Amino acid sequence: MPGEAVTLQLGQYAGCAGAHWWGLQVSAPRSPAELRVSTLLRTEREPPTPRLVALELKGGVGELMAGGAGTEAAVAWNGKVAAYLGNGSAPPDAGSRREDASRDGKGSSSSAVQGASPAPSRLAVSQEVPSGGSVRLWSDYLNVRLHPKSVYVIRQYMHDGDCGCLEAFGQGESLLQDPGCVEELEDRLHFYVEECDYLQGFQVLCDLHNGFSGVGAKVTELLCDEYSGKGILTWGLTPVSSNAGDSRKNIYRLMNTALGIARLSSHSSLFCPMSLRGSLGIKPQPPVAFPYVDCDASLDYHSSAVLAAALDTLTAPYRLCSSQGSMMHLAETLTFSGRKVVAAWASLPFPARPGCSLPDALCAHPQAVPWKLLSPCRERKVSGCFAQSVVLRGVGKESHISSCAGKPPASPLHACESTEEALQRYLHTLFPGAFSTSHVLEQPCHTQPPYPQFFSPLLTRQGFLLDKPPRYPSAAVDSIPVLAALQAAPVVRMLLRGLYKDVQKLNARRWASFFSAGVEQDDFQEALEELQTLAQAYETGFEADESEDEADSD
Numbered sequence: 087m088p089g090e091a092v093t094l095q096l097g098q099y100a101g102c103a104g105a106h107w108w109g110l111q112v113s114a115p116r117s118p119a120e121l122r123v124s125t126l127l128r129t130e131r132e133p134p135t136p137r138l139v140a141l142e143l144k145g146g147v148g149e150l151m152a153g154g155a156g157t158e159a160a161v162a163w164n165g166k167v168a169a170y171l172g173n174g175s176a177p178p179d180a181g182s183r184r185e186d187a188s189r190d191g192k193g194s195s196s197s198a199v200q201g202a203s204p205a206p207s208r209l210a211v212s213q214e215v216p217s218g219g220s221v222r223l224w225s226d227y228l229n230v231r232l233h234p235k236s237v238y239v240i241r242q243y244m245h246d247g248d249c250g251c252l253e254a255f256g257q258g259e260s261l262l263q264d265p266g267c268v269e270e271l272e273d274r275l276h277f278y279v280e281e282c283d284y285l286q287g288f289q290v291l292c293d294l295h296n297g298f299s300g301v302g303a304k305v306t307e308l309l310c311d312e313y314s315g316k317g318i319l320t321w322g323l324t325p326v327s328s329n330a331g332d333s334r335k336n337i338y339r340l341m342n343t344a345l346g347i348a349r350l351s352s353h354s355s356l357f358c359p360m361s362l363r364g365s366l367g368i369k370p371q372p373p374v375a376f377p378y379v380d381c382d383a384s385l386d387y388h389s390s391a392v393l394a395a396a397l398d399t400l401t402a403p404y405r406l407c408s409s410q411g412s413m414m415h416l417a418e419t420l421t422f423s424g425r426k427v428v429a430a431w432a433s434l435p436f437p438a439r440p441g442c443s444l445p446d447a448l449c450a451h452p453q454a455v456p457w458k459l460l461s462p463c464r465e466r467k468v469s470g471c472f473a474q475s476v477v478l479r480g481v482g483k484e485s486h487i488s489s490c491a492g493k494p495p496a497s498p499l500h501a502c503e504s505t506e507e508a509l510q511r512y513l514h515t516l517f518p519g520a521f522s523t524s525h526v527l528e529q530p531c532h533t534q535p536p537y538p539q540f541f542s543p544l545l546t547r548q549g550f551l552l553d554k555p556p557r558y559p560s561a562a563v564d565s566i567p568v569l570a571a572l573q574a575a576p577v578v579r580m581l582l583r584g585l586y587k588d589v590q591k592l593n594a595r596r597w598a599s600f601f602s603a604g605v606e607q608d609d610f611q612e613a614l615e616e617l618q619t620l621a622q623a624y625e626t627g628f629e630a631d632e633s634e635d636e637a638d639s640d
Contacts (some may be wrong), residue, residue: 090124
């Protein structure tokens with residue numbers, strides 16, 4: 087049986103996604119369980135703690151570790167939240183409605199709401215900007231306990247401010263060339279690795295837009311060298327927050343992203359860029375939007391919650407109680423022929439009505455799967471894939487047939503004997519020739535606070551669709567069905583080529599400050615060539631007959 091995984095969070099936005107992810111773990115019921123809690127959590131202790139090493143900058147963890155990382159006992163979050171009734175944006179008097187979150191011994195939380203609204207709405211938690219209110223840092227809504235070995239604060243750089251920030255790839259690389267920093271990191275890794283019965287690998291959540299991309303490059307290189315044969319699944323995360331008014335930050339983001347993808351993918355078993363941004367390129371694009379989620383993508387608290395729910399679903403194949411699939415097995419099914427980069431897709435929530443069978447839900451979308459691309463690419467109409475891993479959760483397996491007895495099946499999907507077979511046939515129809523693995527779980531994605539309640543009033547408490555909003559305000563959405571996939575697909579070529587072309591247009595001489603941080607221009611050009619080589623692995627045959635200009639025309 088596949089064993090445990092150690093998770094690394096590198097950077098503030100990675101911490102935002104991680105905090106939500108850990109919250110999803112502890113909110114899920116233990117029984118009956120389809121996912122092994124022990125894969126991610128240290129379950130031999132109560133309450134369970136994440137098997138986590140988080141690297142953060144000075145000022146980036148708030149009051150989480152009062153005396154500095156590793157020197158004080160770990161403390162669970164007992165900060166404040168802003169609670170209000172509305173459609174996802176804080177009212178002017180949100181501050182007056184703030185309540186202390188009450189917490190029991192197991193780390194669960196509840197909050198009171200003052201005032202009322204006649205309109206159907208959800209209880210939400212607001213990130214107050216720019217006053218530095220309830221949700222500024224990922225530690226503000228972390229609702230699990232951390233071991234003292236978990237958080238390592240890098241004191242050479244500040245989390246926030248006009249100077250002293252970790253903003254360039256070379257700065258991040260240099261940190262992991264410091265023997266003291268490497269020794270501290272290795273000590274924390276060894277602590278978790280040595281208590282594992284069988285380590286299957288590492289999950290790396292890494293900021294891609296800032297200097298943590300350089301930290302991640304060195305961390306994955308260290309893992310690759312020291313833990314040969316173990317899976318290294320790396321998720322490069324980018325917030326939506328725009329740098330439109332700061333061309334320097336925008337150019338730095340572009341160059342950090344290009345270097346990060348090239349270096350992280352080379353040292354990982356699998357690499358997946360994830361963001362609600364419309365594009366990783368230089369031109370801003372509208373953020374990804376889901377039809378039943380009232381998400382303010384500019385808030386890290388919101389956008390990272392969407393990514394966390396997708397991550398919790400995408401990683402299910404190597405956490406299943408009923409399967410012996412491992413992290414390496416998942417990577418090997420997707421990354422053959424040099425395709426180390428994969429794209430993520432998600433339907434959140436998966437559109438299904440109460441009591442609706444899975445064939446009925448799938449047949450409502452005969453031309454395309456109802457999911458959104460979470461790996462930013464300007465061109466989203468590129469279809470097809472070479473290989474994919476698909477997970478559907480939150481749909482009851484007992485209600486897979488809706489045809490009346492004695493009548494012929496309404497469709498080939500209705501003739502399937504199980505939800506697994508119905509999903510597999512559906513994927514085969516839409517992606518003929520692709521290598522598809524799929525899993526169907528009854529266990530939904532649980533969305534109790536501090537997960538944001540940014541869901542449409544058209545959802546039931548279980549996340550299923552209603553025809554019209556209820557007459558009275560409904561209770562919070564406790565869980566949602568989710569469909570998510572990792573794909574080795576032609577869309578990855580568009581992502582990599584678009585990024586390559588944007589960086590090539592830059593005049594590198596104008597950005598000497600970026601290279602003065604430690605990256606040689608020759609190394610930068612080498613990384614760009616690696617992006618080009620990676621992109622070529624996703625050609626379908628049609629592109630090979632065209633010129634590069636024609637193949638990548640907008």
